[in-house]
Amino acid sequence: MTEEFRAAFQRVLDTAASQAPGFPEAVHDVFRLSSQVPREELAIALEALTPVLGDCEPHAGVAADLSVLAGALVESGAPAGQVGLEVLRQLGSYGQAAVAFIHAWEKTGGGPLPAPNDAGEAEEQRVEQVLGDNAPLATVGWWTSLRYGLAAKAMLGDSGVRAAVRADPGALHELGQIVQALSTRLNEFGEVGELLRMSEADRLIVLDRASRRGFRVAFDGVSDNFQLHTLLADALIGKEGHRLPGTRPDPRWVAASLDGPVDPMADVVRGEWDLVGGDGTWVGNEACPGDVPVVDGERVLVLEPQSLLHSWRAGRRHPHITGSLTVLEELRPDQATAWWARTHPAGTVRHPQAPPLENDDTGAHGRPPRHFGEAAHFAEVDSGPMSAPFAALDPDADAPGGGLSSSFEDVTINPGAAPVFPDTPASLFDPPARPPKEDEDDEDELDDFTVPAAWSGALSPGPGLDDPLGSPLDEPEWREPRSLSDPGPFEDPAPGSPAADPPPSDDRPPGARLLPPMPPGVSDSSTWAPHWKWPMGPPGR
Template sequence: MTEEFRAAFQRVLDTAASQDPDFSPAVHEVFRLSSGVPREELSHALEALAPVLSSCERATGIAADLSVLAGSLVESGAPAGQVGLEVLRQLGGYGQAAMAFARAWETTGGGPVPAPHEVTEAEERRVADALVENAPSATLGWWASQRYGLAAKAVLGDTEVRAAVRGDADALAGLGRIADALSAHMKVFTDVGELLRMAETDRLLVLDRASWRGFRVRFDGVGDNFQLHTLLADALIGKEGRDLPGTRPDPRWAAACLNAAADPLADVVRGEWDLVGGDGTWIGNEALPRDIPVVDGERVLVLEAQSLAHTWRAGRKHPHIPGFLEVVEELPGDEAAAWWARVHPAGSVRHPMAPPLEHGDTGSHMRPGHFGVAAHFAEVDSGPLSARREAPQTLAEPDPLSWPPEPRTADPFPWPPGPDSASGSPEPDPLPWTPEAEPAPRASEPGREHEPFSWTPDPAPAPSPPEPDPLPWTPEAEPPRQAAEPAPDPLADFRSPGPVADAPEPFSRTPEPDRAPAPEPSDEDGPPGARLLPPMPPGVSTSHRWAPSWRWPTPPRD
């Protein structure tokens, strides 16, 4: 299989360089074989693809299709590497051309913009009224835009590509403008925009109001502050974290925010804090980490006592991207004191929907209860992980001018051992009743013949009727089974070229299971990535020039 894949991939490179009509069959052969080769082999293929993709940039159709191929191999588990950056660089050029086409279309009569694969010479003539000599390149940019969007969505799932984009502020801003403009016409660019915003930041300075401590954290793959909130609670609370007061999150919540699927029995997360910016602005969980304001060169997040209890579903906004968070360091006392002197006072920022406080109440005493299925498991099943760690009374809000407070001696046992240490009262009996305390039966109310859950036995139970036959039908009366319809051929759409529907997403398509005696390898049986390309757009797959038919001949290459 490996040798066959190598030969097919070499045909892709050769036919791309020569703009040969066999390019399309070669690409489909690579897709067919890619699910059966090791990840290392896919990595070598992507390394070889990068220079070819760069040299084919002026052959719009070939470059766009090679980008899609690269994105699919990345989703199969190969690191994007240099080819991922090349995809984004080409998106920058073709994306600006596509933006010009969309604006010109609106200024020359309006109406729905045609789907990228449907543009023809007539659409080029229409936008020429506004774009003049730039109409051909703008039309080609629109024609290829969706394929570049699909490729960009895939390569931005790679952590190294996001890190590289984060280090180039101009490129990040330019790609963000393209994604925002084209998202109004193609959904794939909505996803691209979200991934670009995810890439914008990976570090925070976190200040905890209850303990007056501060931490610097590093994270990646965090799509929103729901996920950030859960990971912060897992990294900071309790003896398993950094000994902050609070309730440890259910381990299943944290796992779903890292790389696991959400557990249906623990999919409702209970919030621990209010998330407030270091400049006193409300942040909340619905925002993104990039929305946390920058104060004196750092994004500063303050963990405040909850002013309104809130819950959410466990998991990741982008399930194909694993999450990650680690505490880099704890701030020294004098540095933490300097930050606390700059941030807002306790209780001055509250949830926008929180009820008003009574005069003189800061709300710092509020501790919400548990909500939802996952909260039930956290209280009943999690044992010591569900114990709330209260802040020591000596850690009340200090005067910033008298900081730092007296150093605390680390207590090896933060709370006395035993189940009753948190409240000081005996642990309640887990059973709501005991045989000795069984409630007396209540008298029947008028109009009711009996209590439906009465524990009083009937004085003289009637003999039980004969047990009915458990089968509602006899084997002789079993209805005939209908023959199952033959399974659809998952490759039927790809064996004959034809127009492709708008907004195909080849990276997310998984072929239906093959019911033939020798099924093709699937994502579950072997390496991931059994995804297939849709047919090539009209005007591409039959052209030896690999450009739309109305663009023959193609302009000479530089």
């Protein structure tokens, strides 16, 4: 089979150089045999193809077909090498001509563009009104654009090609502009744009606000900050990492961000930090590592405490590309101190959707919103497709722009939603009644209100733990024990007893008479309002 592949590939080289009629048949034979030979054989073939591809560039159809063939061999496991860079160089030339064709088409009446393979003499004559002698090249550029786009996707999946592109920022920027323009008309270029963005960055200075430590990290195959966030948490948190405080990510989330499939039983990742640039700009998870701002020649990312809980779907935008992240070194204390001196003060940058901080009478800031357990957390996650493409070079607040949607959404947990269990009576969530004390003033009602034991676990970190803001939570006030003759909160009252009589009707919601007055600024509703203040203010406020 190897000898048959070699013979077919030699026919491709011979017929391409001479533009002989047997070229299409030879290309077809190489496609058919490429999956049946070792990777080493494919690498030798690609190396031989590089000079031929360069020589055939003036013959647009042949060059485009050779580019597609080279991309197929790369997808079969061969390293792209120099042929990958040659494909991208030709994409730049013919892609620029294709963009000129699009502009001329718009200036001569607009309307639907012809499919690239359908562009011909009539289309060339139309754009000639604007382009003149450049019309033939522009039409050929549009005619080959789709094939070059398919080839470029394969080449940018190779880490060596991405590294070479990253080493030439000027060429990367120019190619990015061409790809962005083509992506508005050809969906295939949306993914090419993503891969170019993946090529923009592979190093970061990472500063952790909680520990005041800093690290230098290297990564590859990371297409967005959802994936970067997951890999940073795995590399830095806990004794398995570099002992940063926090909760280590589920190993299945990490595997899906590296080279594994998404586990359907662990497909929702919980965020650990807010991602903020070293210059004080919000970065977030929806952006790309290339969006992390440069400060004094280094891309600097600050890991801030979460101002809003968020989660997203596990996995990689490009499952065929392996992700990686390595901590190269921890910064020396003096180096970390120097970087902290250049960054924004703590607490000055928050999630754009986080509620504004409010001061209570004691001057303390309100507590960040919290969700109620795993059920509420998972219920907020969008169930849309994971692999929807997003656009090339202009990320917006949720996903890179250009009119295409993102497959991962930074999901905000709704702190106003009470836990919902369909088969559970609403009375189970009502607090037990407390007999009123004699001679008790209405103004003391809040002071004497006792947090039910069933709620204490949801509203406090637990016995012996401090509130995340640094102040210990108040212990629940002692309440009078229930008489043995009184029914419990889940027992039926005895017939004829006062408890069995229906309560007097009023216009308040059920259970409202059992609760204290709402704190100032909180709407009177059956669920907590977005700006609930916790902990409550002093009694009688």
